[in-house]
Amino acid sequence: MSDKKLSTATQVAIYSVVLVVFILCVSALFVYGVSENVFIRNYSAEMRRIFMDSPMGKGYRFGMGRMSIGRGTTEFYVRVDDTVVQNPTELAFVPDVDGYVRTRLEGSSYLFYGFWNGDEKVILGARMDDLDFFLESLSTTLLLSLFVGIVLSVIGGFLLGSRVSKPLKETSRLLKEITLDDLSRRLESDPKTSELAEMKEDLNRALDRIQDGYSRQEQFSSDIAHEIRSPLTAILGFSRLIQRWGSQDPEVVKEAADSIYDTAAKMMTITESLLFLSRPSMEIQVTSFNLRELIHELILGTPSFQSVEFKVDVPNIEVETDKVLLKIVLKVLVENAVKFGGDHPIEITFSDGALNVRDYGKGINEDELDKVFDRFYRSDTSRGGEGHGLGLSIAGKICKVLRLSINAENCKDGGAVFRVKELR
Numbered sequence: 001m002s003d004k005k006l007s008t009a010t011q012v013a014i015y016s017v018v019l020v021v022f023i024l025c026v027s028a029l030f031v032y033g034v035s036e037n038v039f040i041r042n043y044s045a046e047m048r049r050i051f052m053d054s055p056m057g058k059g060y061r062f063g064m065g066r067m068s069i070g071r072g073t074t075e076f077y078v079r080v081d082d083t084v085v086q087n088p089t090e091l092a093f094v095p096d097v098d099g100y101v102r103t104r105l106e107g108s109s110y111l112f113y114g115f116w117n118g119d120e121k122v123i124l125g126a127r128m129d130d131l132d133f134f135l136e137s138l139s140t141t142l143l144l145s146l147f148v149g150i151v152l153s154v155i156g157g158f159l160l161g162s163r164v165s166k167p168l169k170e171t172s173r174l175l176k177e178i179t180l181d182d183l184s185r186r187l188e189s190d191p192k193t194s195e196l197a198e199m200k201e202d203l204n205r206a207l208d209r210i211q212d213g214y215s216r217q218e219q220f221s222s223d224i225a226h227e228i229r230s231p232l233t234a235i236l237g238f239s240r241l242i243q244r245w246g247s248q249d250p251e252v253v254k255e256a257a258d259s260i261y262d263t264a265a266k267m268m269t270i271t272e273s274l275l276f277l278s279r280p281s282m283e284i285q286v287t288s289f290n291l292r293e294l295i296h297e298l299i300l301g302t303p304s305f306q307s308v309e310f311k312v313d314v315p316n317i318e319v320e321t322d323k324v325l326l327k328i329v330l331k332v333l334v335e336n337a338v339k340f341g342g343d344h345p346i347e348i349t350f351s352d353g354a355l356n357v358r359d360y361g362k363g364i365n366e367d368e369l370d371k372v373f374d375r376f377y378r379s380d381t382s383r384g385g386e387g388h389g390l391g392l393s394i395a396g397k398i399c400k401v402l403r404l405s406i407n408a409e410n411c412k413d414g415g416a417v418f419r420v421k422e423l424r
Contacts, residue, residue, distance in 0.1 A: 405422055
């Protein structure tokens with residue numbers, strides 16, 4: 001069984017034809033019926049008026065000779081009670097009617113109108129050749145209008161359908177052309193309707209998310225290959241050292257094992273950091289907490305910070321954000337300051353909605369200030385040292401998720417300061 005679908009243009013044309021035909025048919029029947037009814041009522045009222053203006057209608061019936069009651073050269077059928085006064089077409093039978101009735105007698109169309117004139121029942125009648133001609137002309141006109149309307153609706157439906165389906169066809173073509181080698185293609189057309197414009201924006205945003213997710217996975221694979229190659233080489237080298245000299249020198253085994261352990265721990269840190277950075281989204285748990293208490297909790301709860309001098313000038317203020325994620329950011333910044341601050345104290349201050357973490361180290365080269373939050377970036381000239389260059393990248397991503405801004409600046413009297421802004 002064929003499962004072929006109709007195109008949008010065809011469907012719109014069909015719906016347009018059905019709708020237009022329905023509207024035109026209802027309108028034609030309404031116009032036809034109203035026109036016939038108005039014509040009959042007006043003609044009946046005119047027959048009554050002519051009769052009432054005649055001597056017979058005014059009560060003069062005898063001694064007047066033959067009276068011709070009609071309209072122009074057309075005489076009406078006239079019956080008063082049971083007496084047929086006037087019967088120009090010599091009808092054999094006329095029904096007894098009240099009000100106006102249109103019927104066919106002896107192959108012709110007649111209009112009869114019955115009413116009471118005092119105590120007398122009057123029935124007037126006339127042939128409706130002109131009404132038949134009018135209704136026939138009207139029906140022909142309405143049928144012609146219906147045919148023209150159908151033709152125009154088909155043409156208009158296909159034109160409208162083509163216009164509606166154009167962005168859909170462009171979307172389909174674009175999706176067929178998108179490959180993993182090129183995810184940058186986007187819809188460029190300018191839809192004329194709000195629904196299609198919204199669909200275009202939603203689709204482009206979806207493609208942005210797909211490209212971002214694919215880029216993350218691609219970057220993650222590249223970073224893993226780049227960063228783990230050296231540790232794996234070191235582990236293999238120490239393993240060969242154990243295989244060759246381990247049985248002869250226990251000290252070599254211990255030294256190699258310690259090196260393997262340290263290298264594996266670094267690999268684990270790098271892997272976990274990369275997995276964190278590759279996550280497309282993070283759940284945020286917004287709570288209200290004391291910022292000063294969070295800083296003291298971080299310093300006292302981190303063993304490596306116990307030997308470092310801190311100068312904390314943060315008031316007892318309540319902030320609303322994700323406490324766990326903000327604590328990770330602060331830990332990264334404090335670890336960075338401890339690493340590059342030498343033996344100088346680390347200053348943590350708060351002012352104008354910004355939390356500042358400052359060290360008194362060598363500072364950062366001016367041309368590197370906008371790179372310190374890049375993944376795997378490490379300065380080799382001014383702030384060199386151990387590390388895999390992922391800490392500040394993690395801090396930058398968390399701040400983006402928390403809708404905070406983070407930046408680095410050099411201080412005039414030495415060192416660098418990292419600022420987390422818009423904390424409220």
